[in-house]
Amino acid sequence: MARFMDIHDGFVGVTKEQLAEAHDADLAIESEEGVHFERAWLDPESGKVFCLSSGPSREAVLRIHERAGHPADEIHELSIEV
Amino acid sequence: MARFMDIHDGFVGVTKEQLAEAHDADLAIESEEGVHFERAWLDPESGKVFCLSSGPSREAVLRIHERAGHPADEIHELSIEV
Numbered sequence: 001m002a003r004f005m006d007i008h009d010g011f012v013g014v015t016k017e018q019l020a021e022a023h024d025a026d027l028a029i030e031s032e033e034g035v036h037f038e039r040a041w042l043d044p045e046s047g048k049v050f051c052l053s054s055g056p057s058r059e060a061v062l063r064i065h066e067r068a069g070h071p072a073d074e075i076h077e078l079s080i081e082v
Numbered sequence: 083m084a085r086f087m088d089i090h091d092g093f094v095g096v097t098k099e100q101l102a103e104a105h106d107a108d109l110a111i112e113s114e115e116g117v118h119f120e121r122a123w124l125d126p127e128s129g130k131v132f133c134l135s136s137g138p139s140r141e142a143v144l145r146i147h148e149r150a151g152h153p154a155d156e157i158h159e160l161s162i163e164v
Contacts, residue, residue: 005132016162023164043158076125080098082105
């Protein structure tokens with residue numbers, strides 16, 4: 001299992017309820033790819049969402065986000081953490 | 083207290099030891115600005131570092147990183163979290 005940070009753009013003005021709804025859509029199907037979305041943080045001014053996840057590959061994480069209706073704009077494998 | 087994610091570019095090939103050293107340089111002075119750096123994640127292939135912190139303002143976080151010798155390229159206030 002690897003850990004990933006992916007980033008979504010364009011979430012300007014999105015509310016906590018809307019972010020929770022998007023996150024729940026990921027959680028509902030994540031096990032089909034062996035992925036787990038641990039946390040999502042939003043800056044509603046810049047519209048950036050940061051999702052911290054674990055899973056077997058970056059492709060698996062990206063597939064869940066795509067199927068849930070919100071493809072990521074960027075993804076990074078976090079092989080080092082302090 | 084607010085929560086922030088800042089991003090550094092250009093850390094391609096950096097090791098865990100080097101990241102820990104940079105993080106320790108932040109921890110050594112963070113209290114002077116009322117900031118706390120909770121976690122730092124690195125993708126050594128893309129060279130991106132993501133730092134999760136809490137503090138009184140984005141300027142306070144940026145000042146600690148600058149004084150520690152590694153100014154951030156981007157910072158986002160994470161007012162929403164799920």
